[in-house]
Amino acid sequence: MIGPVGSYRELGVQDHLCWVHGDRRDYRPRLSDFFRDGLKRGLRVAYLGSEDAGELRELLGRVVDTGTLLPREAVRVISFEEFYGAAEPVDPAAVIKRYDAATQEALADGYRGLRVSADVTDLVRAPERRDAFARCEILLERYSARHPLSAMCGYRRELGDAVTQFACLHAAVSAGLTPFQVFACDDGAVGLFGEFDQACQVAFERALRRIEPAPDDPELIFDMSAVRFMDHHALLALDSYAEACQVPVLARSVPPAVLRVARLLGLEPLGHVHLGGL
Amino acid sequence: MRTGAARGHAGHFHEAGFYGSDTEFRALIVPFAEEGIAAGEPVIIGYDSRKNALVRSWLTDPSAVTFPADSNVYATPARAIAAYRRLFELHVAQGAGQIRITGELPHPGNGGRFDGWDRYEAAVNTVWQDFPVWGLCLYDTATSPTTVLDAAERTHPRIVSPSGARRANGRFQQVADFEALPPVPDPLEQTTPMIELVDRSAAEARRALVQIGGGRVAGTILDYLLLGVSEAVSNAQIHGRAPATVRIWAVPDRIVISVHDQGRGPADPLVGLVPAASNAATLGLGLWLIHQLDIDVALRHADDGFTVRLRGGTTIG
Numbered sequence: 001m002i003g004p005v006g007s008y009r010e011l012g013v014q015d016h017l018c019w020v021h022g023d024r025r026d027y028r029p030r031l032s033d034f035f036r037d038g039l040k041r042g043l044r045v046a047y048l049g050s051e052d053a054g055e056l057r058e059l060l061g062r063v064v065d066t067g068t069l070l071p072r073e074a075v076r077v078i079s080f081e082e083f084y085g086a087a088e089p090v091d092p093a094a095v096i097k098r099y100d101a102a103t104q105e106a107l108a109d110g111y112r113g114l115r116v117s118a119d120v121t122d123l124v125r126a127p128e129r130r131d132a133f134a135r136c137e138i139l140l141e142r143y144s145a146r147h148p149l150s151a152m153c154g155y156r157r158e159l160g161d162a163v164t165q166f167a168c169l170h171a172a173v174s175a176g177l178t179p180f181q182v183f184a185c186d187d188g189a190v191g192l193f194g195e196f197d198q199a200c201q202v203a204f205e206r207a208l209r210r211i212e213p214a215p216d217d218p219e220l221i222f223d224m225s226a227v228r229f230m231d232h233h234a235l236l237a238l239d240s241y242a243e244a245c246q247v248p249v250l251a252r253s254v255p256p257a258v259l260r261v262a263r264l265l266g267l268e269p270l271g272h273v274h275l276g277g278l
Numbered sequence: 279m280r281t282g283a284a285r286g287h288a289g290h291f292h293e294a295g296f297y298g299s300d301t302e303f304r305a306l307i308v309p310f311a312e313e314g315i316a317a318g319e320p321v322i323i324g325y326d327s328r329k330n331a332l333v334r335s336w337l338t339d340p341s342a343v344t345f346p347a348d349s350n351v352y353a354t355p356a357r358a359i360a361a362y363r364r365l366f367e368l369h370v371a372q373g374a375g376q377i378r379i380t381g382e383l384p385h386p387g388n389g390g391r392f393d394g395w396d397r398y399e400a401a402v403n404t405v406w407q408d409f410p411v412w413g414l415c416l417y418d419t420a421t422s423p424t425t426v427l428d429a430a431e432r433t434h435p436r437i438v439s440p441s442g443a444r445r446a447n448g449r450f451q452q453v454a455d456f457e458a459l460p461p462v463p464d465p466l467e468q469t470t471p472m473i474e475l476v477d478r479s480a481a482e483a484r485r486a487l488v489q490i491g492g493g494r495v496a497g498t499i500l501d502y503l504l505l506g507v508s509e510a511v512s513n514a515q516i517h518g519r520a521p522a523t524v525r526i527w528a529v530p531d532r533i534v535i536s537v538h539d540q541g542r543g544p545a546d547p548l549v550g551l552v553p554a555a556s557n558a559a560t561l562g563l564g565l566w567l568i569h570q571l572d573i574d575v576a577l578r579h580a581d582d583g584f585t586v587r588l589r590g591g592t593t594i595g
Contacts, residue, residue, distance in 0.1 A: 179481055197480050198512040198564075229484060231508055232567055257501035264570045 002183055002226065003193055004175035011172060013041060013113045016137075016144040016184075017152045018170035020163050020177060024119065027154050028062075031117050034152050035064045038115035039074060043150070044106040046076040048118035053077055073109065078102075078116075084123065089132035096139040103149045113148025121156040124166065134210045137169040138182075142214065145171070145184035168207055182207050188214060189221040189252070196227065196234035204234055208241040220245060222273070225253035232261055239271035250274045280376040280410055281317040282310075283444055289407035294434035294447070295416045296427070300332060302440035303416065307380060308336050309442065310414050314378040315342045320369045322346065324381035326388060352384055355398035356551050356569035359405055366409040380414040387421030392429070393461055393576060399433035400456040401551045414438070429459060453547055461576035461587060464527075466534045471525035480511040483524045483537075490526050491533045499590040502571040503533055509564040510537035510586040517541065518584060532591030543577065543584025550577060 001015050011017055011034075021027040035045040047060045056077035064075065083098045084090045099116075106114040124133050143149055153170065155163045167173045171183035171191075180194035180203075190211060196204055213220040222238070224230075235258065242249035251273045262270050284291035295306040307323070311333070314321040321343045323333055334340040351361050362379070369377050383398070384390020402413060417430050431437075435450045451457065473486050484504050491500055507524065514522035518539030527534040550565040565586075569575050574589040 195481055195484070197508050198516070199479060199481065229481075229504060229508070231505060232564065257498070257505075260498070260501070261505065261567070264567055 001172040002191065003172070003181070004177070005172045011037075011150055011152075013043060013115075013148045013150055014144050014146075015150045015172055016141045016170050017150075017172040018155060018167040018174065018177065019152050020155050020157055020167065020174055021119075022157050027119055027156075030152070031154070032064050034117055035075070035115065038150065041115075042112040043115040043148075044074055044076065044109065044111040044113070046078050046102065046114060046116045048078045048080055048083060048116060050080045050122060053079065074111070080118070080123065084136075089129050090123075090136055092132060092135040092139050095136050096143055099140060099143060099149060100147070103143075103147055107148065113150065115150045115152075117152040117154065119154035119156065121154070121159060124155075124159065124162065127162075130162065130165065131210065134166060134169060134207075135212070137166055138184075138210060138212075141169060141171060142184040142188075145186045146188075165203060165206055168203060169210070178203070180204060182211065185223050188217065189223040191223045191226060192230075193226040195229040197229060197231045198233050201233045201237065205237050208237060211241075213245065213247045217247065219248045219250055222249065222251045223253055224251055224255060224258065227255055227258060230255070230258045230261070232265055235262055235265065235267065235270075238273055239267055242272035248274060280412075281319065282313050282412070283438075284376060284410075284412045289411075290402060290409065291412045291436070292403050292434055293412070293414050293436040293438050293444075294430050295414060295438045295440070296419050296430075297416060297440055298419045303329070303418070304332070304336055305440040305442070306414070306416055306438065307333060310378060310380060310412075311337055311343060314376070314412075315339060317376070319376045319378055320344065320374050322365070322377070322379040322381075324351070324379075326382070329382070352381075352390075353572065354569055354575070355394045355401070356566060358398060359401065359551055360570070363406070363409075366406065366411060370409060374410070376410045376412055378412045378414070380416060382416060382418070385426045386423055387418065387426070391462075392423070392426050392459070393574070396426075396429035396433065396459045397456075397547070397551060399429065400451070400453050400458070401548050403433070403435065404453050404548065405552050425459060432456065456547055458547070458579075460580075461578055464534050464587070464589060466527040466529065466532070467525075467536065467587075469527060471527050473524075473526050475524040477515075477521045478511075478524065480508040480515075483507045483511045486524070487526060487533075487535065490528050494528050494530060495533055495591045499573060500533075502568075502573045503535060503588055503590045506568040506571065506573060506575065506586075506588040507535050507537060509568050510535075510588070513564065513586075514539040514541075514584075517544070533589070535588040536585050537588075538583055538585040540583040543579045550575065 001011055019030055038045045049056050060077055084095055103114040124130050144151060155166060164178045167177040168181050179200050180196050183191040183193060185191045251270055297303045297306055311321050323343050324346050330345050352358050366377055383395045385392040417427060431449045432451045435447055437447045438444045472490050475483055487504060487507055514537055519541035522539045525536045549562055550569040553563050553566040576587040578585040
């Protein structure tokens, strides 16, 4: 699922959703529905939180009726510390390794995949932690595009504008949260979705700064087939990003209107961004 | 090394001439071109096909003159400035000591529209200063409207007469003082717009435009209008004074958009005609960009604020 979503029901086994909520009372019904749906799909579900295992399981028991028919291992609780570590800031690569291990374990145990959710508000409350956490989101997005991991990342509205800087890094977001999204394509390309104009210029530049080519990838490909509008501010930002990137940056499926603007700007055809990557 | 009347002049030697007959036209253009050919200077001549044919017949070696084949050069003032800059760069790189250029701008007397070309005439006094250009702008007094002739007098520091006499022009206005002609109102602007948005985002303006304008004009024109309205709304919100009001009118094959705010608008008289360096954050680059598109862009400064008007479609009145 790519783009704004109205309901968790639109999600599959490889989705990465940002869900913004008011407080836990607002989040829990979504969590309950999300996990019930996952269990019906034959997925292992895991809830992450800052509490200890006992508290987490009790909390989860209140929102998901695990019943007696479900084996205990179908529903897991994981502490933030176990997945995100105690290091400050978090180590994105290490976090994704843990997600991968948990997903592989679920598959080995006979599940169709892993579905996780967490209210991560407290993990990003401090501005100095946001860059590293955003990179975690990008890696999680990349991982879920290729593996049977579906995640619903809960952010509380109290974070204010900071919410959008994380929302735009998910393939699926609650409608109206962000005008654009940076998502992962299943072939490794970075997809751009939505409208990129001056109003979201700062957010787009910040999102670009957080994207890093995957290790060992000889190039970074942007898929622009889902770009509905892109003005010259965004194009120049993309050009600057490509100029500074340590690997060649390519763009594919560039809308004709974007190419025309690039030509007017003297970026032939897209400046430091090469066309290709099909 | 520059020759002729421009000898010793640095930058753009901008001159106007007024003629009322083919004989006077010949008296103005032939010495200009022949002198340039004799000096081995690039000579560029751009008139309508009838006048170009006349000039060819008058010159001793018309093959030594460039008659630009691309009539699209004069599609918009900003594009003409950019296209000629590229041409001048090329000639200078090839060693030209002076480039002579003469032509006629679009106006109602020759079947075109003069909207924006008065600003062009004012701007080229500045924006071609980097080049050894002698620009001779000839105006036909029999066909040019009074407003066009008036603008021509206010934008050329020098005037040459068919007799060959040259004088400094006392009516010339420096670029910073130039009073541009107000854009001619579009008849649609006198009617009730299909939508009016007050203090709404550029994204909402684009959505409204797609909803109203989809299918009325070619897709590329709609794309250009989307860019234009987006840039104009962003500028109004960032640099203007609230409220920012977007109005959209649409009829088959034609769309008119106005974006108005209560601010004074950009102070730079050249805004939109030249790119403001390479800084994307500046107001100038976006306005320059939309002036390069195949849509009509007009800037209107008035007591009640600043308006960017965009028009796209096959028939622009």
